[in-house]
Amino acid sequence: MLNNDSSTAGRIPPYVSEILRLIESSGHKAFVAGGAVRDIVLGKTPHDYDIATSAKPDETIGIFENAGINYYDNAAKHGTVTAVTSEGDVEVTTFREDGSYSDMRRPDEVIFKTTIEEDVRRRDFTINAMYMDSEGKIYDPEGGQDDCSQKLIRAVGNPDERFHEDALRILRAIRFCSRLGFEIEPDTLRAMESHAYELKKISGERIAMELTGIVTGKYASHAIRTGCEVLSVIVPEIGECKGFEQHSKYHDRDVLEHTLDVLEHIPYVEGEGRDPELAMAALFHDLGKPACFRLDEDGVGHMKGHPRVSEEITLRVLNELKCPKQFISNVCLLVRLHDTYIKPDRIQVHKFMSMYPEEILNKLKILQRADILAHSPLGQSRIRRLEELNLISEELKNAGAVFKVKDLDIDGKDIISLGVKEGPEIGEILIEVFNSYLEEKCPNSKEFLMTEAQKIISKRTV
DSSP states (O other): OEEOOGGGGGGSOHHHHHHHHHHHHTTOOEEEETHHHHHHHTTOOOSOEEEEESSOHHHHHHHHHHHTOEEEEEEGGGTEEEEEOSSOEEEEEEOEEEOOOTTSSSOSOEEEOSOHHHHHTTSSBGGGOOEEOTTOOEEOTTOHHHHHHTTEEOBSSOHHHHHHHOTHHHHHHHHHHHHHOOEEOHHHHHHHHHTGGGGGGSOHHHHHHHHHHHHHSTTHHHHHHHTHHHHHHHOHHHHHHTTOOOOOTTOOSOHHHHHHHHHHTSOOBTTTBSOHHHHHHHHHTTTTHHHHOEEOTTSOEEOTTHHHHHHHHHHHHHHHTTOOHHHHHHHHHHHHHTTOOOOSOHHHHHHHHHHSOHHHHHHHHHHHHHHHHTSOTTGGGGHHHHHHHHHHHHHHHHTTOOOSGGGSSOOHHHHHHTTOOSSHHHHHHHHHHHHHHHTTSSOSOHHHHHHHHHHHHHHHHO
16 A cells, blocks of 8 residues: 655654665665654654665665764664764664564564565564655555554564564553554454463563553553453453452442553643553552452452552562662552541641652542542542542641651751760651651741750650
8 A cells, every 4th residue: 555645755854854865865775664654644743763774784874974974883783773863863774574583572683685575574563564755655565554544453464473573562562552542453462362471581671661651551441451361461460350349339340440440540641641650550559459358248348458468569560570669669659558548637647748758649649539530439439538638738738847857947956956965866856856846746946846855855864
């Protein structure tokens, strides 16, 4: 299929067109390929551009050097040389055919080819197998435009072969589903499920990157529902939650559908996605429910302690995926606290706010609201309590309340001035003074804090 609409040429930025022109003027073929063409067909603005060319890597390097274009060639053995321009980097890859994939991720060898048609046959999905020449003509040997119009993700050629070559493509399909809202073509989905076990051979970091892309996508719930069997290979508890009824008047859906509804209520920003920590916490927050489930004599379900078990699952999985330590810590904390609703009392709220970073507390408000909205109408009545707590926390901040010992109007030097020798006791006294402040026994004023400190020191010396 060939799109002869020359207006698409205007969608190629000048810095990319210049590279195409340089390669073509050197006697080689060159095309914009892959995701950029897909985005153009979908009426979107591409974030980056890749070029496929008949030029060998050393020839591409020569073209760049003659034109004074900066580049790096750390992937030249796979056929890729990256041009560095002030407008953005452009990967230029030689037409190629991949050899066998013994590690189910990267080809054991790369065979350079002379035609774009041979190159296209190695690509993952038809929507990524289109290419465009410098005049804006779109070539579509695998039917990618039809699949774009039908909103289908379909493997190029035999899906079993594509996923056996590179198991990470299985998660890429789910990520595209999350990003675009497309359906996965039945034979492609069947092959994905059939080869899902091969994901165990993929590095945790690469899986983490795809999983993050899935949960932060606009259509994340649809994608996770579609790819549930595949994702259960990475997180078995996801499969356990599917169809698991909660037997509670506060819930009108099984655990998985409730979870997906929570994810839907995590704010999505066009062009940015969802906050990764919030989205991941939404996915994991209730995964411990099946393990905690108890049915009482009245047929009512109870899942006491599920936040702790869900946190354990989160910690295990994110560690297996080698996520950054701070990311793991923050997601685990959100999962642990998601069902914590303290008494709507000024002192209790102030104490709670002093225990955790402000960034976490701000995200917790969003997660708890999303969780409540995913309950049954009866369960949604809890929103009033959350609003009370949020109102108190805002009143505290507006009143200039402090939430850390270091923000008190006195410090260690002031404690020393009261006759306390340097050492750990100074910090202990400051903590006691801070606790007195939280209990509203004294305001955050140096005069009153010093008086409170003196009382504490006197009690210690008795």
